[in-house]
Amino acid sequence: MAGARVTGLDAHLHVEGRLDATLVAEPGDVVAVVGPNGAGKSTLVHALSGLVACTGHARLAGMDLLGRTPQDRNVGVVFQDQRLFPHLSAVDNVAFGLRSRGADKHQARAAGLDWLDRLGIAELAARKPGQLSGGQAQRVAIARALVTSPDLLLLDEPFAGLDVGVAATLRIELGRHLADFAGITVLVTHDALDALTLATQVVVLDAGQVAQVGPPTEVAARPLTEHVARLVGLNVIREGDRIRAFSPSVVTVSVHAPDDSARNRWQGVVRGAAPHGDAIRLQVSGERDLIADVTPAASRELALAPGREVWLSVKETAVTTYDAV
Incomplete structure (x- = not known):
């Protein structure tokens, strides 16, 4: 060498x-x-x-x-x-x-x-x-x-x-x-x-x-870019000079708008669903492109197939915030 x-x-x-x-x-x-x-x-x-x-x-x-x-x-x-x-x-x-x-x-x-x-x-x-x-x-x-x-x-x-x-x-x-x-x-x-x-x-x-x-x-x-966040299995939202990141496992998926007034909630459409370990990983597109992990039972119960309209929500305590630069 x-x-x-x-x-x-x-x-x-x-x-x-x-x-x-x-x-x-x-x-x-x-x-x-x-x-x-x-x-x-x-x-x-x-x-x-x-x-x-x-x-x-x-x-x-x-x-x-x-x-x-x-x-x-x-x-x-x-x-x-x-x-x-x-x-x-x-x-x-x-x-x-x-x-x-x-x-x-x-x-x-x-x-x-x-x-x-x-x-x-x-x-x-x-x-x-x-x-x-x-x-x-x-x-x-x-x-x-x-x-x-x-x-x-x-x-x-x-x-x-x-x-x-x-x-x-x-x-x-x-x-x-x-x-x-x-x-x-x-x-x-x-x-x-x-x-x-x-x-x-x-x-x-x-x-x-x-x-x-x-x-x-x-x-x-x-991660400071959405691409890297996806590579390592995180969701990233940039807000000005701050980054907000959270795991797909903390995302709650429902087919109706959440009853609470949680700040972190988005509407979208399931674009893909595939096994990911013991979970089903959903690719959701809408006002934000996000990933969410649900149990196989929840996937069947909510019929979370591509094309299904869904709501995603995340508790503020599950979000990590840091500087973008």
């Missing part, structure tokens, strides 16, 4: 109309980048890797990234669609990065085999990408990114499109390797589990700008 040369990442990247964001990280950090579709997450990865032209600055281990080609950045990249070379075997795909930097063919293949072994797929070394499952191909892609001992590892939704069980296994394996990784990792994800289990820092992007930065537990406890 990269050693003493890794001294941190300090970047401010600007891509006209798409991204204007600052990112700072130290060796060993795993930075989870989250946000809604179109927030600029993939643009950030492409800018750091050199696949998208940008202005600003980006210094990694004392090196100016923006003044270098993608091949000269010592950055490893894993995309959700792997982007393996279809005509090369798994081991030659992994060895490609070393070979392109002038490594001896036998040394590069030996290093490639070593990484395939670390990721538990050494027996698949001779297979072409078309002969691999999605999970196997993603392991090859991860091995290809790590074999060059990068200072910066970029993971653009590496578990997207994988079977839930395969993704869970790969998440555990990747977490083990990242724990020993001396460089900096930037992980783009739509899954709160990735941010909570793999990351040391969470960066929330919204409309191309950083909306929140902090440790995973802090961001999960006090």
